[in-house]
Amino acid sequence: xxxxVRRGGGGRRDGAPLGRAGSARLPGGASxxxxxxxxxxxxxQVLGHDRIxxxxxxxxxxxxFPPALLLAGPEGVGKRTLALAAAEALVCERGGGxxxxxxxxxxxxxxxxxxxxxxxxxxxxRPDEPERRNFLLHPDLVLIEPRRTAxxxxxxxxQVRELVRQLEGRPFEARxxxxxxxxxxxxxxxxxxxxxxxxxxxxxxSHVVLVTAAPxxxxxxxxxxxxxxxxxxxxxxxxxxxxRDRAGLGVDEARLRASLAGGSLGAALAxxxxxxxxxxxxxxxxxxxxxxxxxxxxxASAERLGESEDLALAxxxxxxxxxxxxxxxxxxxxxxxLNADVAGRLAVLARGRxxxxxxxxxxxxxxxxxxxxxxxxKLLAVLEVMKQPTARRGPAISRPRVRGGAPYGPNTPxxxxxx
Numbered sequence: 294x295x296x297x298v299r300r301g302g303g304g305r306r307d308g309a310p311l312g313r314a315g316s317a318r319l320p321g322g323a324s325x326x327x328x329x330x331x332x333x334x335x336x337x338q339v340l341g342h343d344r345i346x347x348x349x350x351x352x353x354x355x356x357x358f359p360p361a362l363l364l365a366g367p368e369g370v371g372k373r374t375l376a377l378a379a380a381e382a383l384v385c386e387r388g389g390g391x392x393x394x395x396x397x398x399x400x401x402x403x404x405x406x407x408x409x410x411x412x413x414x415x416x417x418x419r420p421d422e423p424e425r426r427n428f429l430l431h432p433d434l435v436l437i438e439p440r441r442t443a444x445x446x447x448x449x450x451x452q453v454r455e456l457v458r459q460l461e462g463r464p465f466e467a468r469x470x471x472x473x474x475x476x477x478x479x480x481x482x483x484x485x486x487x488x489x490x491x492x493x494x495x496x497x498x499s500h501v502v503l504v505t506a507a508p509x510x511x512x513x514x515x516x517x518x519x520x521x522x523x524x525x526x527x528x529x530x531x532x533x534x535x536x537r538d539r540a541g542l543g544v545d546e547a548r549l550r551a552s553l554a555g556g557s558l559g560a561a562l563a564x565x566x567x568x569x570x571x572x573x574x575x576x577x578x579x580x581x582x583x584x585x586x587x588x589x590x591x592x593a594s595a596e597r598l599g600e601s602e603d604l605a606l607a608x609x610x611x612x613x614x615x616x617x618x619x620x621x622x623x624x625x626x627x628x629x630x631l632n633a634d635v636a637g638r639l640a641v642l643a644r645g646r647x648x649x650x651x652x653x654x655x656x657x658x659x660x661x662x663x664x665x666x667x668x669x670x671k672l673l674a675v676l677e678v679m680k681q682p683t684a685r686r687g688p689a690i691s692r693p694r695v696r697g698g699a700p701y702g703p704n705t706p707x708x709x710x711x712x
Contacts, residue, residue: 335391336378339371340535340558341527348522349379350390358383358469360495363477363519365508369559370524373475376502377436380471383500384433388468398431398467405430413438423449427456432465435472439479446479453484457491460499469498477503478510485512492518526556536561545633552631553609572603573610577635580614580642608662615658618643618651 336346352358358379364372381392385399392399409428416425420440426448428436437456439446456472464470474480480488492501492515503519505511533551535558536542542550546566553569554561617630621643627636642648 339374339378341531342524345522353382353390358500359520361492361519362502363521364504366524367526368506369557370527372504372524376473376504380434380473383469383471384467402430423451424455427452433467433470437474439476446476448480448484450484450487453487460491464498472501474503477505478507532558532561576611608658612655612658615651615655618648622648
């Protein structure tokens with residue numbers, strides 16, 4: 294879900310929480326999901342993930358596409374795009390490993406995707422009919438999405454019961470039927486149990502693709518019935534090239550977004566650099582006054598950081614500044630660091646006491662951001678960090694389990710059978 298800056302104010306007031314002038318979502322804050330447009334989707338057009346595209350293409354060509362597939366990976370890296378590309382290839386009239394984009398089926402799907410914003414709006418107006426969020430892109434291709442509120446995602450049992458009912462039927466027009474469940478971890482426990490019945494012995498012509506950034510939010514019995522592919526973060530160079538060549542961003546802006554997005558194209562596209570730079574200026578001012586402010590001043594600064602409207606973005610900005618300090622202290626050219634436009638001010642800090650501890654502090658901020666990403670509440674993240682000893686003893690932060698499962702990461706295996 295794309296989120297942008299809430300504009301207002303002209304900067305920070307003394308004593309006000311950081312980021313009041315505007316907030317933006319970046320990795321850990323929101324998915325940065327790009328809206329589905331009306332263009333045909335083919336595997337060849339999906340950015341990155343070459344190995345996964347080869348696996349899916351081969352399965353499609355050989356007629357061995359799995360009845361249940363789980364795509365588990367970080368937010369914004371193209372999982373849903375991969376799922377829809379494979380689903381369109383399954384129902385394309387010409388067959389093979391790619392959707393042709395020209396047949397009547399592909400054309401109808403493209404038109405249906407153009408209508409999705411209106412369909413979503415209509416579904417939002419009728420929350421008492423959750424099955425309205427089962428979007429029929431074609432009689433044989435269904436996209437299931439959760440209802441989104443300010444605090445949660447929710448796929449209801451009514452949606453899954455309707456899916457299972459359709460799953461048991463034969464294709465209407467195509468050679469196969471495809472069902473893509475976006476944010477599958479948002480299924481309630483009752484909904485997941487209902488899906489299990491459909492996954493036990495599905496017809497050979499029905500295929501379910503589950504997409505999730507939190508595979509541990511799925512029941513083990515569901516994961517065990519799925520073949521699993523794990524799209525990882527996109528290389529920074531790939532994201533930067535896309536932003537520059539296809540999104541039309543300048544070189545510096547593309548480099549900034551790609552460096553901060555953590556391999557998520559969705560986050561890079563949703564990122565608002567104006568809000569980032571406003572927050573960065575506040576943080577840089579705090580760092581510059583750190584030595585003169587004393588212990589009480591530093592505590593007040595930390596409290597204001599914790600009260601930021603977008604703590605994840607504040608931590609991301611702080612970590613980027615500290616990493617630049619490390620680079621500059623090691624002799625990097627000022628023009629080569631991420632925050633090159635403030636490199637002169639950073640170079641002064643790099644030569645001081647803060648520069649000596651910048652690497653340690655950057656790692657601590659990174660761990661704090663990870664805890665925040667895996668926590669249901671900012672206070673829980675702060676409490677977790679407060680438990681850590683002053684002297685570093687390695688990555689000892691405990692990561693609390695939250696309802697719906699922890700977000701996908703290298704230490705949270707998805708389970709199931711690898712493809």
